[in-house]
Amino acid sequence: MKKIVDTHSDLRLSPGDKLAAIDIGSNSLRLVVAQVTPGPDYRVLDEERQSTRLARSVSSTGRLDEESIQESLDALRRFKKIASGFDVNFTKTIATCAVREAENGTEFCARASADVGLDIDVISAEQEGQLAFLSVARAFDITDRNIAIADIGGGSTEIILASAGHVDQIFATQLGAVRMTELYGPQTTLFEQPDDYKRMTEEVDRELRKTIKKKPFVPQAMYGTGGTFTTLAAMMMAHKGEVGQPEWGYRITHADVSHMLDTLKKMNMKQRRSVAGLNADRADIIVAGLIIIDRMMARLEVNVLHVHDRGIRDGLIISMIDPTDDARVSEEDSKQEMEFFAKSCGVDMPHTLHVANLAVELYEQLAEPLKLSPADARLIYASAVLQDVGYLINYEKHHKHSYNLILNSQLPGLSRHELELVANVARYHRGSNPKRKHRNFTRLSPEDQERVRALASILRLAGALDRSHSQHVKAVKAETTLTQVKLILTAQGDAEVDVWAARSRAEFFEKVFNLEVVVCVGKPTSTSASAGAPAS
16 A cells, blocks of 8 residues: 655655644544654644534535535634644645545535645545554554554544554445434434434444455454544543543453443433543544444454554654655665565565566566566566465465555555555465456456466466475576477476476466466576575
8 A cells, every 4th residue: 555645756854844734534624733853753743623524414415515614624724824833844634534425525625725725635545544554553562463453533434454563454434433423323312212322333233244254363452543542541541530641552441342332322412521531522423433443343353442542644744754755766675675574474585585586587588478578577576575475364365365465565666556466466376366256356457467367377387386495496497389388497406396386386377378388307507596596
């Protein structure tokens, strides 16, 4: 997933520089003014929040209502003046679910540009998830844990599953505290009827079942970002007499959530507004927010929640001061990052690098006769190095997990489009061939589907040539005719298993190129390239 970065290629923030991040959420608008410090890191200079309920009519009408629009534009004007008072070097403004879904979201952005002078980037739910992950990963040590991250907003909730510090999957749901309140519990009658609470809970469960069909693992803990989580922490601290503790990292059990939910759902609006720790402007949507937390924890089978007092704004600032500039990453640096990522996922690196070299060697020989792009040699190298990162999750379906981990890796040197291609090639380095029912494959263009088939079929052959994980096959020479590809192997030691594997895994290649694959061993040589050396 590509980071949210400035589109101006000359942006270079240094310690001492000041920046502003504005988040236009479905419930409220928030401003953070910060100064870059060495690290790179930042310190907050000022913050401001304005609740405008931008999403309050989107679920019912599909549009942002004029009152919310005007309140939001007024808030943006004030935010801009505050930022100007700090002489900020750069301002970034993003919008999330409400603006993303509304029919007049583009019109709102145009008015903000014309009337306020702020250009708004409307980000996807997946980008929201990446920013939330970036914030949590910077704030907590998650390198050795299987975790879930949940970011609850007014219109949507993003759920991120991560293992050992790497994003495995991002689930985007339509579960927002404002949206659910508007649809199932209008504030004038919230839960006065017994069915109101039941209907809302059933809808949350239904959305979670639809979105999270299979879990790759049971998280050891959940990290929650967003106002619903910090409000929950404030209420729990007040309830337990722990006022004064920081909200950051505050630990809450599933039982705590259920008990607080049971207490609040029985209260009317006036009673709720008097609850210690609960802001009055959140009293009408807090029950919906707690239902979402309660049902998420049940669905994910997680019992411990850690509250994070930052979120996508923090992730946005981090990405602004420490951006990935793919165009400026050297090929060697890119390879090193790939190898570091693979190693951190527990990959057998001698085997992986050997396969990567064989894959490149094979691809470069086949490119001309099979009319393949020479430039794609770097993609097959990346696919080979990263094909087994899914072992981090489990062995049985590691190729599928590799797809998710690669796609969400933000590896420098590879564009978002290239990452998607590499993820697909790695996905098909073993297991079934690409099928129409595979959404990851069918969403590619026809041209890219052919590229993936070609690259993956060659990668399967290269992987088979080290089936023994002993690096017996030192080199491969490909001779191509109109009907056949002959692979002549240079080997040291007993390569019987590797030859057998190459012959048995040739079917995909033969189907893609309509060529028979013949594998044989030539004479060994002591001058072959050593195993494990990166391809040039």
